[in-house]
Amino acid sequence: MILEKVKKLLAEHLDMDESEITEETTFEDLGIDSLDTVEILMELEEEFGIEFKMDEGKKSVGDLVKYISSKKE
Amino acid sequence: MSFKIIGTGSYVPEHIVTNDDLASIVDTSDEWITQRVGVHERRVSVNETAADLAYKAALNALSESGVKPTELDLIIAASISGETLCPTVAGFVQSKLGATCPAFDINSACSGFLFALDVAAGFYARGNVKKALIIGAERLSKIIDWKDRSTCVIFGDGAGAVVTDAGDNYLSSKICTKGGSDVIEIPSFSGSSPFYESPGKSPYIFMQGQETFKFAVNAMTEDVKEVVSKANLSLDDIKYFIPHQANIRIIQFASKKLGIPIDKFVVNIEKYGNTSAASVPMALDQINKSGNLNRGDLLALSAFGGGLSSAASIIRW
Structure with a gap:
């Protein structure tokens, strides 16, 4: 399940509880800066074996899940 | 045959620019720069060129190595911010030191010094040189847009150098x-x-x-x-x-x-x-x-x- 994996990775990276993260959670909600975002995208790249463009607008956990699903199909 | 490093040196301009100083020029803050980049202060040249910085770092490295400028067989400088494309930074250093060996610059931006080490290793492999001076020197303040807060907070000026002798320590x-x-x-x-x-x-x-x-x-x-x-x-x-x-x-x-x-x-x-x-x-x-x-x-x-x-x-x- 992509959402679960993304939540787990975010929670680990940001040292927070998975239950605090939902599909609607945005990067802004998480209080992370642009470099944290790259770190997380790079970890997701490794986890899912895909490649992100760093300039694409992904603002929420749901956006990430959608993007990863489209790449995995 | 490669080389071993027998002396190191560095030199930075005296003038310190703090994050607070920058906050008075562009819209930024000490907190932002510290968190996003990790820089608290940087040196910025007020009258020295990249070649001047290179020369002073070179003197420092030569002094530790005990090598005289006239003993040098090669000078390579890595720089992207020399005041003149020609003469080169390395050529300036050669002349100021009173060395007579070949001297040239290479440009591979931030990786330049490591590229220069590898180029030097080639000279050693061919047995062409004994003592070499390899320098990285930049006056990046010259090529910074001081109105761009995303870049001007990152960079600084400085120079570092090594003196090498024939050896087998470049593994x-x-x-x-x-x-x-x-x-x-x-x-x-x-x-x-x-x-x-x-x-x-x-x-x-x-x-x-x-x-x-x-x-x-x-x-x-x-x-x-x-x-x-x-x-x-x-x-x-x-x-x-x-x-x-x-x-x-x-x-x-x-x-x-x-x-x-x-x-x-x-x-x-x-x-x-x-x-x-x-x-x-x-x-x-x-x-x-x-x-x-x-x-x-x-x-x-x-x-x-x-x-x-x-x-x-x-x-x-």
Whole structure:
């Protein structure tokens, strides 16, 4: 399940509880800066074996899940 | 046959520019710069050129090595911010030192010093040189857009140098170029030809921060692993990792990805900012002069930046 994996990775990276993260959670909600975002995208790249463009607008956990699903199909 | 390093040196201009100083020029803050880049202050030249900085770092390295300028067989300078394209930074240093050997510059942006070491290794492999002086020197303040808060807070001026002698302490290396990228770009003066029709670009450092970060971390982790393995070593054998001081966050994330404790990385970005080709030899000089290096210690050098380019090498002290 992509959402679960993304939540787990975010929670680990940001040292927070998975239950605090939902599909609607945005990067802004998480209080992370642009470099944290790259770190997380790079970890997701490794986890899912895909490649992100760093300039694409992904603002929420749901956006990430959608993007990863489209790449995995 | 390769080389061994028998002297290191560095030099930075006296003038210190703090984050608070920058906050009075552009819309930024000490907190933002410290968190995103890890720089607290940087040196900015008020009257010295990159070649002046190179000369002073060279004197410093020669003095430790005990080598006289007239004994030098080769001078290579890595720089992207010399005051003149010709004469070169290395040529200026040669003349100021009173050396007579061949001297030339190479440009591979922030990876320049490591490219220069590898070029020097080629001269040693051919048995053409005994004593060489290899320098990284930058006056990046010259090519910074001081109105661009995303770049002007990162960079600083400085120079570092090493003197080498024939030996077998350059154990492995990798130099890598991914040409044609616009992730980092420094356009040069476009001239005033009445025939040239393309519009000129502003001659300052332009950088896509996130793409640069990703390239840097990947390059550093892959290059370091590769040169360690080429030298038949493991990461645990390395006493110090000397990375290009681009951004503390790059060093921290690479340390995490490599599984190497951050205290094995030589870091001085908080004091000097990113000095491009000068950062690795400056950090090497710092760890050498600190007295924490013993003969036989293994060092991993790693740099990455514009080009895009990256390089790494393993050196036995």
